[in-house]
Amino acid sequence: MNTIHVAGGVGVADTAMASYDAALADANLHNYNLVAVSSVVPAEATVTSVDEAPDLGPAGNRLTVVEARRTLGPKDEVDFREGGRAGAEDAESKRAPRRRPDVAAGLGWATGPGPGLFYEVTGEDPDDVRARIESGLDAGSDLRDWDLPDRSFRVESAAAEPERYTTAVVIAAYGESESIL
Template identity: 50%
Template sequence: MGLIRVVWGSASAPTAMASYDGALADANVHNYNLVQVSSVIPDDAAIEAVGVAPDLGPVGEQLTVVEARQTVVDGRAVAGLGWTTEPSGRGIFYETSGTDSDDVRSDLNQGLDAGQALRDGQFTDRGQKIVTAPSDTGDGEYTTAIVLAVYGESTPLV
């Protein structure tokens, strides 16, 4: 299958969409059209937490992602992505978000446990990334935290 990169970012801006776009820029995936999938990791996949994505192809192409995202006004945005895999590379992602990092961590662990219980297999590896983005300015700005699993490189839309 190839490489799945875990990237993350955060940003504040005067609108919710602008803060989301800024968080995508922080992770270097802002110039792609994101296509979300439901969290299943195929056989032979390798997961690498990189933080900031490298160049993944031409501007405007599509990227397949699993995305955790939280946007708030004058508060704390927390996004978390967890994963568990078998020796073959097959596995699942679980994404959640909120305003408290302990709650997000707990939700990730509970979600991964529940997902594993639904599937046959020997899940041996587990990882997670949680991003907390505080916005304490009180000026009505939006803050977004994101964590994405990016499958491979971009592909053309047309």
């Protein structure tokens, strides 16, 4: 395992699980059993962002990953009211219309001499997700007292679709898959 591929995708479907599967398919990671690990990049690894993951082995194999995932369903809405506070105005005419939020998932990585870090964040605003990734990478490198000057980011986002589930994923896939049996 020398290369960690970072791929992302968006999926829309009638159930939460089906939208997740569709997002994985968009990243070409839908045929593996994903095993999540915490967010340390081995020292000997190279991290590369790709449009979609390459073939990493036979379907059904185990694949080690770090994953950022956000799913919104038909009832997930944000109610914006005048003044920005829920309950600020009870009169229907004073309410801002309900809107469907965006769905965003992001992964950042920091490397340097020795091991590195991934940091995953989800939310509604891609710019906010990226800013929180940067803060998280700073905190993680400070905690370990590691010098990690090389930084990259990947954020996937989409407008959540009404009456359906929308999922955004960004996944760091560690090397090749392995047999699960």
